[in-house]
Amino acid sequence: MIVDSGKLALTAVAITPPLPIMLFQMVAGMKDRLPRGFPVKKFLLLVWKVLLACLGGMKEVTKAKSLAREVAGLPSMHKGMSPTC
Numbered sequence: 001m002i003v004d005s006g007k008l009a010l011t012a013v014a015i016t017p018p019l020p021i022m023l024f025q026m027v028a029g030m031k032d033r034l035p036r037g038f039p040v041k042k043f044l045l046l047v048w049k050v051l052l053a054c055l056g057g058m059k060e061v062t063k064a065k066s067l068a069r070e071v072a073g074l075p076s077m078h079k080g081m082s083p084t085c
Contacts, residue, residue, distance in 0.1 A: 012054055020054055023047045 012019035027047065034040070055061065066076060 012050060020047075020050055023050060 069076060
């Protein structure tokens with residue numbers, strides 16, 4: 001079954017609370033106590049996949065970053081440049 005990631009992303013963000021927020025709240029709640037036998041690796045993989053579906057892949061992130069830099073009036077990032085915090 002092939003799912004359109006655009007529709008999936010819209011659905012994940014449209015529910016209340018949005019799916020990424022709900023998953024992060026679950027991760028935050030697990031820091032104190034973790035149920036025995038809970039599949040942590042699978043859960044973190046689910047969080048990663050939901051974030052990729054909602055935010056897009058690395059190409060979309062790069063496009064969004066360059067657009068944000070353009071709107072802010074900053075010079076564009078070149079391939080050799082590394083972001084600094």
